[in-house]
Amino acid sequence: MKIVVPVKRVVDYNVKPRVKADNSGVETQGVKMSMNPFDEIAVEEAVRLREKGAASEIVVVTIGVAEAQPVLRTAMAMGADRAILVQTEAALEPLAVAKLLKTIVDRENPGLVIMGKQAIDDDMNATGQILAARLDWPQGTFASAVSVENGRITVTREADGGLETVDLALPAVVTTDLRLNEPRYATMPNIMKAKKKPLETIAADTLGVDLAPRLETVTVIEPPVRKAGIKVASAAELVGKLRDEAKVI
Amino acid sequence: MSTEIEREEMEFDVLIVGGGPAGLSAAIRLRQLLPDATICLVEKGSEIGAHIVSGAVIEPRALAELLPDWRERNAPLNTPVTGEKILFLTGKRGFSIPFIDRLMPAMANHGNYVVSLGALCRWLGAQAEEMGIEIYPGFAAAEPFIENGRLCGVITGDMGVTRTGEHGPNFAPGMILRARQTILSEGARGSVSQRVMKHFDLRQGVDPQTYGLGIKEVWEIPAENHRPGFVQHSFGWPLDNGTYGGAWLYHFGENLVSYGFVTGLDYDNSWLSPFQEMQRVKTHPEFAKHLEGGRRLIYGARALSEGGLQSLPRLSFPGGVLAGDSAGFLNMPKIKGTHTAMKSGMLAAEAVAEALGSEGPDKATSYTRRFKGSWLFRELFEARNIRPAFARWGTRLGALYAGIDSVIFRGRAPWTLHMRHTDHDALKPANETKPIAYPKPDGKLTFDLNSSVFLSATNHEEDQPVHLKLRDPSLWNAVNWGLYRSPESRYCPAGVYEAVEADKEMHLRINAQNCVHCKTCDIKDPTQNIEWCVPEGGGGPNYPVGM
Numbered sequence: 085m086k087i088v089v090p091v092k093r094v095v096d097y098n099v100k101p102r103v104k105a106d107n108s109g110v111e112t113q114g115v116k117m118s119m120n121p122f123d124e125i126a127v128e129e130a131v132r133l134r135e136k137g138a139a140s141e142i143v144v145v146t147i148g149v150a151e152a153q154p155v156l157r158t159a160m161a162m163g164a165d166r167a168i169l170v171q172t173e174a175a176l177e178p179l180a181v182a183k184l185l186k187t188i189v190d191r192e193n194p195g196l197v198i199m200g201k202q203a204i205d206d207d208m209n210a211t212g213q214i215l216a217a218r219l220d221w222p223q224g225t226f227a228s229a230v231s232v233e234n235g236r237i238t239v240t241r242e243a244d245g246g247l248e249t250v251d252l253a254l255p256a257v258v259t260t261d262l263r264l265n266e267p268r269y270a271t272m273p274n275i276m277k278a279k280k281k282p283l284e285t286i287a288a289d290t291l292g293v294d295l296a297p298r299l300e301t302v303t304v305i306e307p308p309v310r311k312a313g314i315k316v317a318s319a320a321e322l323v324g325k326l327r328d329e330a331k332v333i
Numbered sequence: 334m335s336t337e338i339e340r341e342e343m344e345f346d347v348l349i350v351g352g353g354p355a356g357l358s359a360a361i362r363l364r365q366l367l368p369d370a371t372i373c374l375v376e377k378g379s380e381i382g383a384h385i386v387s388g389a390v391i392e393p394r395a396l397a398e399l400l401p402d403w404r405e406r407n408a409p410l411n412t413p414v415t416g417e418k419i420l421f422l423t424g425k426r427g428f429s430i431p432f433i434d435r436l437m438p439a440m441a442n443h444g445n446y447v448v449s450l451g452a453l454c455r456w457l458g459a460q461a462e463e464m465g466i467e468i469y470p471g472f473a474a475a476e477p478f479i480e481n482g483r484l485c486g487v488i489t490g491d492m493g494v495t496r497t498g499e500h501g502p503n504f505a506p507g508m509i510l511r512a513r514q515t516i517l518s519e520g521a522r523g524s525v526s527q528r529v530m531k532h533f534d535l536r537q538g539v540d541p542q543t544y545g546l547g548i549k550e551v552w553e554i555p556a557e558n559h560r561p562g563f564v565q566h567s568f569g570w571p572l573d574n575g576t577y578g579g580a581w582l583y584h585f586g587e588n589l590v591s592y593g594f595v596t597g598l599d600y601d602n603s604w605l606s607p608f609q610e611m612q613r614v615k616t617h618p619e620f621a622k623h624l625e626g627g628r629r630l631i632y633g634a635r636a637l638s639e640g641g642l643q644s645l646p647r648l649s650f651p652g653g654v655l656a657g658d659s660a661g662f663l664n665m666p667k668i669k670g671t672h673t674a675m676k677s678g679m680l681a682a683e684a685v686a687e688a689l690g691s692e693g694p695d696k697a698t699s700y701t702r703r704f705k706g707s708w709l710f711r712e713l714f715e716a717r718n719i720r721p722a723f724a725r726w727g728t729r730l731g732a733l734y735a736g737i738d739s740v741i742f743r744g745r746a747p748w749t750l751h752m753r754h755t756d757h758d759a760l761k762p763a764n765e766t767k768p769i770a771y772p773k774p775d776g777k778l779t780f781d782l783n784s785s786v787f788l789s790a791t792n793h794e795e796d797q798p799v800h801l802k803l804r805d806p807s808l809w810n811a812v813n814w815g816l817y818r819s820p821e822s823r824y825c826p827a828g829v830y831e832a833v834e835a836d837k838e839m840h841l842r843i844n845a846q847n848c849v850h851c852k853t854c855d856i857k858d859p860t861q862n863i864e865w866c867v868p869e870g871g872g873g874p875n876y877p878v879g880m
Binding site: 096098099100102105113114115116118266267268269271272275276 | 383467588788
């Protein structure tokens with residue numbers, strides 16, 4: 085079975101995002117970028133499935149600028165076999181991303197697509213679901229455990245009230261939650277090998293997909309600074325302040 | 334680190350430890366000289382530039398020698414210096430030193446550029462990678478690999494070790510990186526360099542190294558106040574006459590200002606806080622007027638070597654060489670270390686290339702000879718008396734001496750002054766020095782420590798052993814607290830060290846996750862009881878471009 089793992093290049097999770105001076109968006113120039121941590125979990129799970137014998141090939145895909153290549157190399161250093169960069173300068177919404185991914189899935193014909201449940205930059209949590217719908221495949225989102233057997237995949241989902249287990253026929257789309265696994269470190273020999281693995285670049289505008297945005301960003305501002313707290317002397321004072329000043333009770 | 338672990342090995346012709354200006358310049362020069370050699374560079378930061386802190390006004394001399402077509406290659410030197418001021422500060426006023434270019438030509442910045450050294454290093458890294466140099470960020474050289482009296486490479490840090498020292502689920506053992514020659518370019522007080530200097534006794538007969546702690550912020554200011562290329566330095570207030578240091582302020586890039594403060598780590602007052610000094614200089618009218626209405630974007634800190642020529646160790650040893658601030662090539666009176674680091678890396682590379690070519694000696698002995706014949710030596714020679722003069726006579730007389738040394742003798746005075754003691758020996762017990770009352774942060778120009786460290790984007794994988802170790806834990810209570818009242822809780826610019834009371838006794842809490850890898854604790858601890866070891870690779874600050 086072939087596995088396709090879509091990954092996204094995002095502002096690194098250690099970086100405090102900064103709004104651009106003109107309020108048009110978040111500053112990404114000169115900021116450390118890395119693989120979306122949820123996607124890292126997806127790559128790791130794909131590699132584990134291959135190690136268990138459930139998969140034979142892992143293809144990672146990203147959509148974005150040429151500078152996104154290092155993210156693909158990282159995925160290959162973790163164990164993916166080859167990579168595809170769908171190159172575009174455009175800022176894409178989940179709908180366009182899912183449409184582009186569908187063209188790749190149609191071409192690659194994998195048994196499983198596994199990807200992060202959301203990206204930590206916009207927290208949309210939509211691409212996996214839209215992709216499953218457009219492929220008309222079953223989906224298992226927020227996976228905290230998966231197992232593949234006899235052409236089916238069992239996915240334990242982190243639902244709101246607890247854990248839900250679904251049994252899906254393959255091919256299917258699975259999106260990963262935080263507790264699914266702890267990704268491995270890319271070792272130096274594997275980073276070296278990854279430099280020689282195939283990386284194919286496809287121009288996004290050759291795939292015949294409407295990439296036009298459906299949303300318009302009006303303004304981006306930083307959240308208001310939290311005011312300093314105060315210490316109260318007694319419960320009575322606290323209640324008084326909550327009632328008279330904060331007016332919440 | 335346990336030795337029973339089975340370690341994979343990789344072998345290269347040359348291994349370079351540290352991806353700063355010295356290491357990257359060495360890599361590029363080596364490739365130019367030896368097109369077929371295998372060259373590997375390891376860097377503990379998560380990417381090249383992630384751990385780089387510098388002012389920085391740089392002199393393009395070394396860069397032009399290394400890559401004469403640096404302009405065509407779009408090197409990020411975009412802000413030429415357009416005007417400059419040196420100020421002697423009193424509490425409320427600043428007195429400008431006139432005719433800098435005529436009186437102190439070595440200090441004048443005409444022809445230099447205000448840069449983000451982080452950006453320059455990223456650019457150098459990209460040039461080096463294009464030339465086929467293997468660059469591995471996120472891999473820390475944990476210890477020197479010494480065999481048969483010769484440095485044979487390094488052992489990289491284990492990954493995935495838990496806090497208690499066990500192998501976690503994603504444990505990946507460090508590797509032995511073997512090389513015929515190893516270039517150590519870790520910056521000031523590099524942890525591998527320290528051990529190598531000790532092992533090969535490289536500091537014998539030279540002055541002790543003296544350091545400074547540079548703390549920096551990058552600001553974005555309103556466009557109408559921005560004067561690209563304006564550079565300002567100050568000395569005097571708020572430090573007392575016996576403490577060396579001063580502030581810088583550079584306008585560069587798109588409405589950016591680099592502001593920072595260097596405190597000489599040979600200060601004696603145990604109550605002094607370099608961070609607080611750095612904060613309060615911003616309230617001085619000569620600095621406040623540049624920053625008002627702006628917002629602070631980045632914060633960081635790094636120790637630098639100030640000792641200069643007299644403190645340089647022997648540069649080569651069996652199997653390798655020291656380059657950049659690992660050796661201590663910074664030119665303190667000029668307040669510049671980038672061009673000197675780059676040049677030393679290039680000279681080191683030339684010596685290493687010769688040693689590799691000659692089959693015979695395993696020592697790149699021509700390095701010292703090449704250094705002595707270079708402009709780098711002449712520059713450091715002419716600057717050699719300034720820093721020791723400040724250490725000996727204080728700021729005012731030191732400045733006077735600096736003027737005489739540069740104006741009358743042009744740096745060629747027939748004597749050489751020496752640094753007499755190490756920085757940690759200079760610290761006086763707390764009851765012999767005066768506590769300093771620092772003003773509270775106003776949240777506009779000045780800030781507290783925690784919100785500052787936050788802007789360094791520092792992170793360390795949580796579940797790993799503490800990388801700052803007390804050699805003798807019992808010493809802290811008796812000496813650090815008893816005698817000095819926990820100076821580490823004041824000199825650390827990242828809030829790593831906290832003196833806390835529990836069970837009616839004082840204890841030291843080490844918040845190792847905050848560490849910005851400045852190395853000050855390794856330098857200034859009065860009994861040298863704190864050992865800075867490298868944490869897991871990729872940890873530490875994540876300074877963006879602009880730093």
